[in-house]
Amino acid sequence: MTKWKTIASSTTTPKENKTRAPASVAASPCSAATITVETFALQPVPRTRTTVGVGEKIKLTYSLGNATWTVSNGILSSPNGQTVTFEAPDRAASVIVKATGGGCTCTVTFTVIEPASVKMERAPGTGIFHANGIPSVGIKAEIFLEPDTVSFEFIEISEDDCPGVVTGYFVGTTLDGIRHAAHGAGTWVRVGPLVAGKGSKIIGRDTASSGHCNFGTPYSNGTFDWAIPWKFRVRSGADKVFATVHQRFTINAAGDMTVSKAGATGAAQLNDPNSTY
Structure with a gap:
């Protein structure tokens, strides 16, 4: 009986690697929506703090341009604009300021404290x-x-x-x-x-x-x-x-x-x- 020996052919084509690169996802335009905080008072630092005293004034700027602003307590200098002034209320509170513009909305929360x-x-x-x-x-x-x-x-x-x-x-x-x-x-x-x-x-x-x-x-x-x-x-x-x-x-x-x-x-x-x- 004849015995045959199998030899791999040098012309064998390797199997194609069909692994695909992950699809790229475009960043949401609203990921760039932020509110920049800058206290009028030079001290204490940092001036980006969100714990403030009663009556403190803070400049707020919306990163995407003109916005409509609302506040849960306290006073805003204007309901519209890219930059507005927030005046903290006269009693301790947690205050949410919201800016909506460019199809996006973002908020910042302030903790307002009284003198102790x-x-x-x-x-x-x-x-x-x-x-x-x-x-x-x-x-x-x-x-x-x-x-x-x-x-x-x-x-x-x-x-x-x-x-x-x-x-x-x-x-x-x-x-x-x-x-x-x-x-x-x-x-x-x-x-x-x-x-x-x-x-x-x-x-x-x-x-x-x-x-x-x-x-x-x-x-x-x-x-x-x-x-x-x-x-x-x-x-x-x-x-x-x-x-x-x-x-x-x-x-x-x-x-x-x-x-x-x-x-x-x-x-x-x-x-x-x-x-x-």
Whole structure:
């Protein structure tokens, strides 16, 4: 029997590879639709932030040209245009701004926060008020609104009225129950730009002074306290209390006094020489 050996032919045609390249998909024109955010306030950075303070103003630009704008809260400078100004509302909120143009729509969400606290520090270059031989103390302070993660330079602040609460040496004196209304309460003051690490700086300084507390001897331990409500408002709108700031004075049996307010402090001993702010 004949045995045949099979040999592969050198002319065999290899099998055609019919694998196809993936089809390319054109990008949607709406993938280029964006809203650019730029805060009016130079601080804090970045100016593209979407967490803002009440009343903050932000420039918004639509990437595809002219758009129709809507907002869930707050104020827009115009309902139409490529660039508009958004003014945040006067209360904490989550706000959605929508732009529609060129057949596309996109949104940006802002978190709006209110001032939470007040911080003070002795004004640089100032001294301590004191009258020699009379229990007395006073300081001038710079004021900052916290937090420092947003700008509050588009609002105003004011102290409200409250009674003086006393103990010890001050009981039965003219400081016992004295109202803050006649000592600066009710005056609205503008807020300036933010100082990094401190907060939005109030335009102006605060004076915290005991006046002359010579209510007779012997001196003894005592305290005076104003628990002052602090309010804010946007564009002369409705006000809201956001913090209570204590302005405190103490006296000891030697007639020495201290003052403190929102972190700013000062002290004067009875026989210290006359001095001023």
